[in-house]
Every structure is written in C-alpha cells, then in structure tokens.
Amino acid sequence: MIKLLLRKFLQGLMMILIVSAVTFALLGFAGGDALSQLRDNPQISEATIERLRSVYGLDQPLPVRYFRWLSDAITGDLGESMYFRVPVSGLVWARALSTFLLGSAAFAIALTFAVPLSFIGVRYKSTTIAAFVNLLILVTASTPRIVLALVALAISVRLTASAMEGSSSVLFWLAALALSAPLISIFLAQLHGELQRTMREDFIKLARAKGLSEGAVILRHAIRPALNPVLTIAGLSLGGLLGGSVIVESVLGRQGLGTLMVSAVRARDLPLVMGIVLFTSTAVWLGNALGELLQAVNDKRIRDLGF
C-alpha cells in the first residue's frame, strides 16, 4: 500500500517536472512575452524595457530561469501575473474553486446517469434498455462540448428575456450538463460493460445459487469488482474535464480556470500560463492517484499486491 502510494507519487512528480520543463522551454524558445508588446509603444524606451526585463528576470538564460521558477514554485510562489499584476497563486486558487464546483457537478450528473442505468440494464436484461444505453453512449460520446455549450447558451437566452440575469443557477446546471456529456458516455460504457462481464463470473452463479435476489446479487457481489475499471477511468477523465471546462466556461461566460487560461494566452502572460499548467497537471495527477487509491480501498487484491 505504502509502496503503491510512493510509486504513484514519484511518477507524478516526474510527469509534472517534465511537463513544466517542456512548456517552459517552448515558451522561452519561441521568444516574445508580455514585455515585447511594449516595444510597439513609442513612449517606452528600449532602456526601460531592458530594465523591466531584469526586474522580471527575463534577461537570464533559460535553465537559470526555470530553476528559479521551480524553486519558487516549491515554496508556493508562482510569481506575479504580468497582465493582472497580482500573485499567480492567489489568482489560480480563486478561479480553481469555481471550476472545481462545475467539475464536481458534472461528475455528479454523469454518475446519476451511469449507475442507475447500468444497474437497471443488467438487472432486467431488457434489449430495449440495452439499445437505449448504447444510443446514449453514442450520442453523448459524439456530441462535442462546444456544441452542447452553445445550445445551452441558446436555450438560456430563449428562456430569459435579458440574457444573463437572474438565471445563474440555471446557467450553472446547463454548463455542468454540457461538461458532463463525454463523462456520461465513458462511465456508462465502462460500468455497463464491466457489470455484464462480471455477471458471467462463477461467484455470481454461487451467489444466485445461495438464493439471493437478482438485485442483491448485483449490489452485494457484482458492483464492487465492476467498479474498479470505472475508478481508473474516472481518475483519467479529469484531464479531459479540465480541457472541456475551458470551452464551457468561455461559451457560457463563467469566470473559471479555463477562461483564466484563455486570457493568459491572449495576453501572453507567461507566469500565469506556467502557473495554470503546473496547477492543472498537479490536479490531474492527484485525480489519478485518488482513483488508484480508491481502487486499492475497494479491492483487497490490489492492496495486498502493493505493486
């Protein structure tokens, strides 16, 4: 168990180091930053720009800058946003809360679709329900989030005479629904398929032979082993969720991490871009680790194996 956690931790650390180094290098090599835009302003002399460069440490070679940034980042200091003129970490935390709420709502929606539908589908073995489940998987998998978000916007505009006022909770749930569509597809496909597979195992036959009702067989014996792959997928889907939040937040005008990233990119605010990349990759890694941890809690075999 400890070994498993340690391994996950080291893997994640490596991943974050590599990602941050590559992003940093790309941003550095491509040249140009928020300061190079100042060149267009005739009132600012070249000397001023050079001075600002040394203030921000942009005149140092790239590896030096990276290690300085990294050592600051370890202490929780991600530098100052060049565009917003406030510390990056405060900005990211404030916006991350809103995105976290939206993402949690999307997760909740996906689970409320996936769990009962797979249960009913396996319990009653009806071909109609199976066909419906397959259709739902196809539709939710192939409807892009940007389309859903735009439709949500069109609906909310239709619902309310003056667009954005008084309907913030409606808008929130519409956004969460748009964000959750691919999750519904992934969870439903995984859970339904895995439950069907588990129901063919020998221990299910044993449970039935004991005289348990079909519902009890599923709830007490089939759900737990079928849940493991779903947990892996749930951990892995966090990356897509964060990417999707960029779109959903931008379309529906929510102030979250995604919209912050967009404004950072448009302003070429490198400290902010780096901060968000670091934050999101850490969050994704934590999500993966949490998924594996829950699996270990759920499945004694993994716990004992400790690989």
Next chain:
Amino acid sequence: MNEHLSRDGFSRRRTDRVAIFGWLVVGLFALSAVFAGFLAPYDHGAQSRFEPSAPATRIHFSGLTPIIHPRRVEDPLRRTYTEDTSVSFPVGFFVRGYSYKLLGIGETNVHLFGVRSTSGIAPRINLLGTDQLGRDRFSRLLYAVRFSLIVTMIGVLVACLVGIAIGGVSGYAGGFVDTFLMGATDAMLALPTLILILGVRAAFPLELPIIRAAMLLLLIFALTGWAEIARLTRGLVLSLRQREFVFAAVALGVSQTRVLFRHILPNILPSLRTRAILLLPTFLLAEVALSYLGVGLQEPEPSLGNMLTAASDLDQLRSQPFNVLSPAIAVLLFTLAVRLIASSERAQ
C-alpha cells in the same frame, strides 16, 4: 443456433447501413470542401453594408421559378428587414459570379446557384443569413469546412507518423527506452490536452496569417495527438515481434530497419485505422476550440470556430439560433458520422 445466426446477420447489416450513412456524410463534407468555390454563391470575404445580421433570404415561387425580393433595413438597431415585393429576381443554377479557382487549377466564375439579373445589380441570396459584417454565412461555412478538413486530415497523418515512430521504437527497443517512452505516453494521455495546447499556443504571436495558423495547428496536433497511436503501435509491435514470420526474417539475416518497415509496419496499419479515424473529430474540435477562443485561425478568414463567435451576439442568437449555430451543427454531423464509421469498423 438458427436464431443466433440470423440475429448476427441482422446486426451486421445494420452496422453496414450505419457505416454507409457515416461515409455519405463524410463524403458530402469532402465534396463541399473540394468544391467550396463552386458551391458558394459569394466570396467568403465579400461584405454587404446594407445587410448586416440579416436572417435567411426568403425564397418565393412565381409559377415554377424560384424568385427572391430585394430587402431593406427597417430598423437598423433591431436589425429587422422588409422585402420589396414590387421587384423580383429569379434564382437559377450555374450563375456567373465572382471568379475562383476550380480544383486549384482552372479559373472560372460559374457557381452552382445564384441570383440572375439583367441589369447586373442583383440582391444577394443568403441561405443561412449574414453575419455582423453582412457576409454570406453559407459561403463562409463552405470555406470554413474546407480549411478545417484540410488541417484536420494532414494533422491526423502527421500525428500518426509521430505516434507510429514513437510506439514502434518503444516496442522494438524495449528496456529503458520503452519504459521512458511509455511513461511519456501515459503522461500525455492523462494531461489536460486543451490546456497544454493553449500553453503551446501562448509561445507564438497572437495574430497569424492563414498559412502560418495552419502550420501552427499542425505542429500542435503533432505535439499533443500522438500518444494513443503510440500506445497502440507499441502493443502491436510487441505481439508481432513474437510471430514466426518475423523470426524467420531475422533468421534470414534481414536488417532491423527492413524487418520493421517490410514485415511489421504493413501488419500494423490496418489495426491503426479505426484509431486514426477517431482522431479526425478530436483534431477538428481542437481547431474549432482554438479558433473560437480567438487563438486559432483568425478573422477575416472563416473557420468553423471563429464563425461560432457570432453566438456571443445574444440578440442574433435568440432571433435566428439555427443560422448562428450552423457551424456547430456541421461539427456535430461530422463527429457523429465519424463515430458511426468507427463503431461499425470496430464491430467487424
């Protein structure tokens, strides 16, 4: 047994039908990309000052010939239009308009349809209305599909090449190289791709001309899209490496590169096809997202993404949602069609 067989046959027929529908839609997209100039009645950049944010042109019939009436702005603030029914112009096929290059070679000015007039001044026919600058949305949509499809298809090719190279090396070399490359692949698959794409995008200037924007999109696809292909390739190489014909080739003294290119690669490609097809909507959506966010292809060039920014004009979104969201509908159709193709391929 009998029931089982007939059922199997039935479902296979159905997946075939589904796949045919998918291919039809994709083919339609490809045709409209190739013949965008012929199908579009107007130049995608041509503005009409008198018709900003206009709804779709009403087509009337006088006898059997379709006609349209010129329209005037009634209220410029609320953008309402009235038709002048005293004058009418016939709509016809193969009408001469602006000149374009057909198939990139011959210059011509014949379009599939358009408004005929004897005086040379004709009102414009806007099947999907116009945008804020009075540009014909239907024409822009066709050119947008062309740009998106070209970039997406080349992007899939490039990403596949990168993925096959990384996966092939990883599976064939094994050992430390394999561990490292697959670690990178796993990381790539888990990371928030769109945020990484935006991060890469931040390294380049905001305003880019069309060719540069296309190159940048291709670079981004190559950098971020290879992981799934690489993982699949590695698995296939690992299993193929154990097969007799590879052993035989090695025993005959065939060089390693020849084994890879002549014996392993041809056996990988068919299995990669489904995954590669599924990359099409992924990349299309990435292009749409970037252009929508204003960091992909930029105005005045049309792209599916930047056309959708018209949805932020809420009045227009309310009064004509289907026109404004027509690029989104195109995206939806394309992704659905590709999914159908991929799912029927997997079923076989």
